[in-house]
Protein backbone atom coordinates (compact mmCIF):
# COMPACT_ATOMS: atom_id res chain seq x y z
CA UNK A 1 0.00 0.00 0.00
CA UNK A 2 1.22 3.48 -0.90
CA UNK A 3 1.06 5.26 2.46
CA UNK A 4 0.00 8.51 0.79
CA UNK A 5 -3.29 6.81 -0.08
CA UNK A 6 -6.11 5.86 2.28
CA UNK A 7 -8.58 3.03 2.07
CA UNK A 8 -11.99 3.91 3.54
CA UNK A 9 -14.74 1.43 4.34
CA UNK A 10 -18.28 2.80 4.65
CA UNK A 11 -21.04 0.52 5.97
CA UNK A 12 -24.63 0.98 7.10
CA UNK A 13 -28.01 -0.67 7.02
CA UNK A 14 -29.44 -0.28 3.53
CA UNK A 15 -31.30 3.05 3.25
CA UNK A 16 -29.31 4.85 5.98
CA UNK A 17 -27.91 7.24 3.37
CA UNK A 18 -24.43 5.95 2.50
CA UNK A 19 -24.67 6.54 -1.25
CA UNK A 20 -26.10 10.02 -0.77
CA UNK A 21 -23.32 10.96 1.66
CA UNK A 22 -20.61 9.50 -0.58
CA UNK A 23 -21.91 11.43 -3.59
CA UNK A 24 -21.69 14.69 -1.63
CA UNK A 25 -18.27 13.82 -0.26
CA UNK A 26 -16.93 13.17 -3.74
CA UNK A 27 -18.40 16.41 -5.09
CA UNK A 28 -16.66 18.36 -2.34
CA UNK A 29 -13.37 16.56 -1.87
CA UNK A 30 -12.39 15.04 -5.21
CA UNK A 31 -11.16 18.42 -6.54
CA UNK A 32 -8.81 18.61 -3.52
CA UNK A 33 -7.21 15.18 -3.74
CA UNK A 34 -7.70 12.12 -5.97
CA UNK A 35 -10.32 9.68 -4.72
CA UNK A 36 -12.19 6.79 -6.26
CA UNK A 37 -15.30 4.82 -5.42
CA UNK A 38 -14.67 1.10 -5.81
CA UNK A 39 -17.31 -0.35 -8.14
CA UNK A 40 -18.17 -3.80 -6.79
CA UNK A 41 -19.27 -6.85 -8.72
CA UNK A 42 -22.69 -8.21 -7.86
CA UNK A 43 -25.06 -10.97 -8.93
CA UNK A 44 -28.16 -8.95 -7.94
CA UNK A 45 -30.53 -7.67 -10.61
CA UNK A 46 -29.94 -4.18 -11.92
CA UNK A 47 -32.40 -1.60 -10.54
CA UNK A 48 -34.13 0.97 -12.67
CA UNK A 49 -31.79 3.87 -13.27
CA UNK A 50 -28.61 1.83 -12.67
CA UNK A 51 -25.95 1.40 -15.34
CA UNK A 52 -23.60 -1.55 -15.65
CA UNK A 53 -20.12 -0.42 -14.63
CA UNK A 54 -21.34 2.66 -12.72
CA UNK A 55 -23.09 1.51 -9.51
CA UNK A 56 -21.89 -2.09 -9.95
CA UNK A 57 -20.47 -4.51 -12.45
CA UNK A 58 -23.47 -6.82 -12.85
CA UNK A 59 -22.39 -10.42 -13.42
CA UNK A 60 -23.94 -13.90 -13.42
CA UNK A 61 -23.52 -16.29 -10.50
CA UNK A 62 -21.33 -18.42 -12.74
CA UNK A 63 -18.99 -15.53 -13.56
CA UNK A 64 -18.89 -14.51 -9.88
CA UNK A 65 -17.86 -18.04 -8.88
CA UNK A 66 -15.12 -18.01 -11.53
CA UNK A 67 -13.83 -14.73 -10.14
CA UNK A 68 -13.71 -16.21 -6.62
CA UNK A 69 -11.76 -19.19 -7.95
CA UNK A 70 -9.33 -16.86 -9.76
CA UNK A 71 -8.75 -14.90 -6.52
CA UNK A 72 -10.05 -11.73 -8.17
CA UNK A 73 -11.73 -10.43 -5.01
CA UNK A 74 -10.12 -8.67 -2.05
CA UNK A 75 -13.31 -9.63 -0.20
CA UNK A 76 -16.70 -10.98 -1.10
CA UNK A 77 -19.90 -11.80 0.77
CA UNK A 78 -23.46 -12.91 0.36
CA UNK A 79 -25.83 -10.05 1.20
CA UNK A 80 -29.64 -10.31 0.87
CA UNK A 81 -29.22 -13.58 -1.09
CA UNK A 82 -26.92 -12.07 -3.71
CA UNK A 83 -23.14 -12.06 -4.01
CA UNK A 84 -21.11 -8.88 -3.81
CA UNK A 85 -17.33 -8.54 -4.17
CA UNK A 86 -14.55 -5.96 -4.33
CA UNK A 87 -12.08 -6.18 -7.20
CA UNK A 88 -8.55 -6.72 -5.94
CA UNK A 89 -6.78 -5.28 -9.00
CA UNK A 90 -8.88 -2.09 -9.17
CA UNK A 91 -8.30 -1.25 -5.50
CA UNK A 92 -4.60 -2.08 -5.50
CA UNK A 93 -3.99 -0.08 -8.67
CA UNK A 94 -5.63 3.06 -7.24
CA UNK A 95 -3.83 2.81 -3.92
CA UNK A 96 -0.47 2.31 -5.63
CA UNK A 97 -1.09 5.53 -7.58
CA UNK A 98 -1.80 7.48 -4.39
CA UNK A 99 -5.58 7.65 -4.93
CA UNK A 100 -7.86 7.28 -1.89
CA UNK A 101 -10.34 4.43 -2.35
CA UNK A 102 -13.85 4.24 -0.86
CA UNK A 103 -15.55 0.88 -0.36
CA UNK A 104 -19.31 0.76 0.23
CA UNK A 105 -19.45 -2.77 1.64
CA UNK A 106 -21.21 -4.66 4.43
CA UNK A 107 -19.80 -5.72 7.82
CA UNK A 108 -18.64 -9.11 6.50
CA UNK A 109 -16.59 -7.43 3.78
CA UNK A 110 -15.26 -4.86 6.27
CA UNK A 111 -13.91 -7.66 8.48
CA UNK A 112 -12.08 -9.22 5.54
CA UNK A 113 -10.60 -5.90 4.41
CA UNK A 114 -9.28 -5.06 7.90
CA UNK A 115 -7.29 -8.30 7.82
CA UNK A 116 -5.67 -7.48 4.46
CA UNK A 117 -5.31 -3.71 5.06
CA UNK A 118 -4.97 -3.04 8.80
CA UNK A 119 -4.53 0.65 7.92
CA UNK A 120 -7.99 0.90 6.37
CA UNK A 121 -10.30 3.34 8.19
CA UNK A 122 -13.89 2.26 8.64
CA UNK A 123 -17.00 4.39 9.14
CA UNK A 124 -20.43 3.14 10.19
CA UNK A 125 -23.47 5.26 9.30
CA UNK A 126 -26.47 4.96 11.64
CA UNK A 127 -30.01 6.05 10.71
CA UNK A 128 -31.73 8.24 13.33
CA UNK A 129 -34.43 5.58 13.88
CA UNK A 130 -36.08 2.51 12.37
CA UNK A 131 -39.23 4.38 11.30
CA UNK A 132 -37.09 6.91 9.45
CA UNK A 133 -35.05 4.09 7.87
CA UNK A 134 -38.27 2.58 6.51
CA UNK A 135 -39.39 6.01 5.23
CA UNK A 136 -36.08 6.41 3.40
CA UNK A 137 -36.28 2.96 1.82
CA UNK A 138 -39.85 3.67 0.70
CA UNK A 139 -39.01 7.21 -0.43
CA UNK A 140 -36.11 5.96 -2.56
CA UNK A 141 -38.76 4.22 -4.65
CA UNK A 142 -36.39 1.56 -5.96
CA UNK A 143 -37.52 -1.59 -4.19
CA UNK A 144 -40.76 -3.57 -3.93
CA UNK A 145 -42.58 -3.74 -0.54
CA UNK A 146 -41.27 -7.32 -0.10
CA UNK A 147 -37.68 -6.25 -0.66
CA UNK A 148 -38.11 -3.29 1.71
CA UNK A 149 -39.53 -5.63 4.37
CA UNK A 150 -36.48 -7.89 3.89
CA UNK A 151 -34.08 -4.95 4.21
CA UNK A 152 -35.82 -3.76 7.39
CA UNK A 153 -35.58 -7.25 8.85
CA UNK A 154 -31.85 -7.37 8.09
CA UNK A 155 -31.09 -3.84 9.33
CA UNK A 156 -30.47 -5.02 12.88
CA UNK A 157 -28.04 -7.67 11.62
CA UNK A 158 -25.91 -4.91 10.06
CA UNK A 159 -26.29 -2.31 12.84
CA UNK A 160 -25.24 -4.76 15.54
CA UNK A 161 -21.69 -4.62 14.09
CA UNK A 162 -21.34 -0.83 14.48
CA UNK A 163 -18.73 -1.22 17.23
CA UNK A 164 -16.24 -2.92 14.90
CA UNK A 165 -15.75 0.42 13.12
CA UNK A 166 -13.32 3.31 13.76
CA UNK A 167 -15.96 6.04 13.34
CA UNK A 168 -19.73 6.17 13.81
CA UNK A 169 -21.85 8.89 12.19
CA UNK A 170 -25.60 9.39 12.74
CA UNK A 171 -27.20 10.50 9.49
CA UNK A 172 -30.09 12.54 10.84
CA UNK A 173 -29.42 15.98 9.42
CA UNK A 174 -27.75 15.25 6.07
CA UNK A 175 -25.58 18.39 6.07
CA UNK A 176 -24.21 17.64 9.54
CA UNK A 177 -23.58 13.96 8.73
CA UNK A 178 -21.71 14.96 5.57
CA UNK A 179 -19.62 17.48 7.54
CA UNK A 180 -18.65 14.69 9.94
CA UNK A 181 -17.70 12.31 7.13
CA UNK A 182 -15.66 15.05 5.48
CA UNK A 183 -13.90 15.70 8.80
CA UNK A 184 -12.95 12.01 9.12
CA UNK A 185 -11.55 11.87 5.59
CA UNK A 186 -9.71 15.15 5.98
CA UNK A 187 -8.18 14.04 9.28
CA UNK A 188 -6.94 10.81 7.71
CA UNK A 189 -5.47 12.73 4.81
CA UNK A 190 -3.50 14.94 7.20
CA UNK A 191 -1.91 12.07 9.14
CA UNK A 192 1.86 12.27 9.37
CA UNK A 193 2.35 9.08 7.34
CA UNK A 194 0.33 10.58 4.45
CA UNK A 195 1.70 14.08 4.61
CA UNK A 196 5.33 12.91 4.69
CA UNK A 197 4.75 11.59 1.18
CA UNK A 198 2.18 14.06 -0.17
CA UNK A 199 4.12 17.11 1.03
CA UNK A 200 7.62 15.74 0.47
CA UNK A 201 8.63 18.55 -1.90
CA UNK A 202 7.34 21.31 0.35
CA UNK A 203 8.98 19.81 3.44
CA UNK A 204 12.28 19.43 1.68
CA UNK A 205 12.13 23.06 0.46
CA UNK A 206 11.23 24.28 3.95
CA UNK A 207 14.03 22.33 5.55
CA UNK A 208 16.65 23.30 3.00
CA UNK A 209 15.70 26.97 3.39
CA UNK A 210 14.88 27.43 -0.33
Ligand code: ADP
Nearest residue numbers: 014015016017018019020136140171172173174
Ligand atom coordinates in the same frame (compact mmCIF):
# COMPACT_ATOMS: atom_id res chain seq x y z
P1 ADP B 1 -27.98 3.72 1.15
O1 ADP B 1 -26.96 4.01 0.09
O2 ADP B 1 -27.40 3.74 2.52
O3 ADP B 1 -28.79 2.49 0.89
P2 ADP B 1 -29.31 6.11 0.07
O4 ADP B 1 -28.19 7.07 0.03
O5 ADP B 1 -29.81 5.53 -1.20
O6 ADP B 1 -29.03 4.94 1.15
O7 ADP B 1 -30.52 6.88 0.83
C1 ADP B 1 -31.81 6.30 0.96
C2 ADP B 1 -32.87 7.41 0.79
O8 ADP B 1 -32.81 8.28 1.93
C3 ADP B 1 -32.63 8.29 -0.45
O9 ADP B 1 -33.87 8.57 -1.04
C4 ADP B 1 -31.98 9.55 0.13
O10 ADP B 1 -32.27 10.68 -0.65
C5 ADP B 1 -32.60 9.64 1.52
N1 ADP B 1 -31.73 10.27 2.54
C6 ADP B 1 -30.40 10.06 2.73
N2 ADP B 1 -29.96 10.77 3.81
C7 ADP B 1 -31.03 11.43 4.30
C8 ADP B 1 -31.22 12.34 5.42
N3 ADP B 1 -30.23 12.70 6.24
N4 ADP B 1 -32.46 12.82 5.62
C9 ADP B 1 -33.50 12.45 4.81
N5 ADP B 1 -33.39 11.62 3.76
C10 ADP B 1 -32.17 11.09 3.49
Ligand code: 5GP
Nearest residue numbers: 014040076077079084085086104105106109
Ligand atom coordinates in the same frame (compact mmCIF):
# COMPACT_ATOMS: atom_id res chain seq x y z
P1 5GP C 1 -27.44 -2.71 -2.61
O1 5GP C 1 -27.94 -3.97 -3.25
O2 5GP C 1 -28.51 -1.97 -1.86
O3 5GP C 1 -26.69 -1.82 -3.56
O4 5GP C 1 -26.35 -3.15 -1.51
C1 5GP C 1 -26.70 -4.05 -0.52
C2 5GP C 1 -25.56 -4.18 0.47
O5 5GP C 1 -24.41 -4.79 -0.14
C3 5GP C 1 -25.06 -2.87 1.08
O6 5GP C 1 -24.96 -3.06 2.49
C4 5GP C 1 -23.68 -2.69 0.49
O7 5GP C 1 -22.80 -2.02 1.38
C5 5GP C 1 -23.25 -4.14 0.31
N1 5GP C 1 -22.19 -4.27 -0.71
C6 5GP C 1 -22.10 -3.62 -1.89
N2 5GP C 1 -20.97 -3.98 -2.55
C7 5GP C 1 -20.33 -4.86 -1.73
C8 5GP C 1 -19.09 -5.58 -1.86
O8 5GP C 1 -18.35 -5.49 -2.82
N3 5GP C 1 -18.78 -6.41 -0.81
C9 5GP C 1 -19.56 -6.54 0.29
N4 5GP C 1 -19.13 -7.34 1.25
N5 5GP C 1 -20.73 -5.88 0.43
C10 5GP C 1 -21.11 -5.05 -0.57
